Amino acid sequence: MLHTSFLSIPFHNPLVLASGILGVSAASMNHVVDNGAGGVTVKSLSKEPRTGHANPTMIASDTHMLNAVGLSNPGIDHGLGELRMFKQRSTAPLIGSIFASTPEEFADVAKKISTAPIDILELDISCPNVSTEFGEPFAYSPHAILTIIKKVKAVTDKPISIKLSPNAWNIAALARVAEQAGADAITAVNTVSGMQINVQARMPVLHNKYGGVSGPALFPIALKCVYDIYAAVNIPIIATGGVTTGEDALAMIMAGATLVGVGSAVYYRGTGVFQKIVVEMQQIMQDEGIASLDEIRGVAHAS
Numbered sequence: 086m087l088h089t090s091f092l093s094i095p096f097h098n099p100l101v102l103a104s105g106i107l108g109v110s111a112a113s114m115n116h117v118v119d120n121g122a123g124g125v126t127v128k129s130l131s132k133e134p135r136t137g138h139a140n141p142t143m144i145a146s147d148t149h150m151l152n153a154v155g156l157s158n159p160g161i162d163h164g165l166g167e168l169r170m171f172k173q174r175s176t177a178p179l180i181g182s183i184f185a186s187t188p189e190e191f192a193d194v195a196k197k198i199s200t201a202p203i204d205i206l207e208l209d210i211s212c213p214n215v216s217t218e219f220g221e222p223f224a225y226s227p228h229a230i231l232t233i234i235k236k237v238k239a240v241t242d243k244p245i246s247i248k249l250s251p252n253a254w255n256i257a258a259l260a261r262v263a264e265q266a267g268a269d270a271i272t273a274v275n276t277v278s279g280m281q282i283n284v285q286a287r288m289p290v291l292h293n294k295y296g297g298v299s300g301p302a303l304f305p306i307a308l309k310c311v312y313d314i315y316a317a318v319n320i321p322i323i324a325t326g327g328v329t330t331g332e333d334a335l336a337m338i339m340a341g342a343t344l345v346g347v348g349s350a351v352y353y354r355g356t357g358v359f360q361k362i363v364v365e366m367q368q369i370m371q372d373e374g375i376a377s378l379d380e381i382r383g384v385a386h387a388s
């Protein structure tokens with residue numbers, strides 16, 4: 086019922102762990118597959134290890150999470166070992182994720198990660214929390230998107246998905262640029278920029294002041310991004326942003342998604358969230374007489 090083919094890669098269900106939620110360790114990625122995830126995305130890896138931002142880096146409420154982790158990761162050389170270890174224990178599709186500070190560095194890291202048994206390579210050009218270090222995210226610039234995709238395509242045979250930002254006002258037009266540059270898929274979306282102020286302390290809660298908003302509050306924003314991108318391109322979409330229930334996942338597919346990323350919901354509902362969403366999707370599909378996800382993909386565009 087939930088079987089999904091994405092770029093000719095079979096997923097037993099469309100739910101994939103979003104990047105950054107459970108780090109780079111093979112053990113935690115294997116754990117979510119054992120608990121119902123159709124596939125996993127590793128936390129974004131960079132050329133060198135990064136410690137990320139100072140604490141506090143994260144706060145959460147019933148409606149959203151706000152994080153400024155700052156892309157902390159052990160670096161690509163360490164990450165390669167974890168990716169290999171994941172695949173020794175699992176046949177589930179693995180999405181490798183990388184970020185870099187220049188298009189040339191993207192190509193260097195892409196070349197390295199392509200030696201690992203990843204099925205898809207995701208390019209994180211959209212983290213909103215590191216602009217003081219990296220300047221404006223590449224995800225706002227058609228020229229940067231084009232250059233990065235062309236440079237990465239030249240060094241890898243892996244299909245690539247480019248991760249876009251809901252902070253860009255013209256996300257559908259940027260998705261079209263990515264498609265024309267040769268991207269195989271679009272991941273939409275990363276977190277949306279936000280902040281919180283502690284009124285008693287009279288200062289921002291996060292040490293970094295700004296962070297990225299994820300979780301349920303992001304869902305309607307992400308859903309519209311996916312809807313607009315689906316209307317603009319012919320390449321498949323990994324819809325990510327606030328998906329917490331089976332109903333959310335089906336809405337993303339009706340907007341045009343092929344895969345559905347699940348991130349903050351792991352915090353809200355535990356690592357069993359994948360199996361819970363699977364059961365909820367199956368129940369709704371049964372009630373609504375839907376036999377397969379292909380039957381409803383993009384269906385909301387007809388109205």
Ligand SMILES: Cc1cc2nc3c(=O)[nH]c(=O)nc-3n(C[C@H](O)[C@H](O)[C@H](O)COP(=O)(O)O)c2cc1C
Pocket residue numbers: 103104105106128129150152154156182209248274275276298299300301303325326327328346347348349350
């Ligand atoms: C703590 C945290 C760390 C994240 N790290 C990354 C990352 O390293 N790379 C990336 O592409 N996205 C990262 N993200 C963004 C998520 O992959 C996802 O796009 C976003 O959280 C929206 O989905 P959600 O509402 O299901 O969490 C991170 C999100 C959170 C909450």
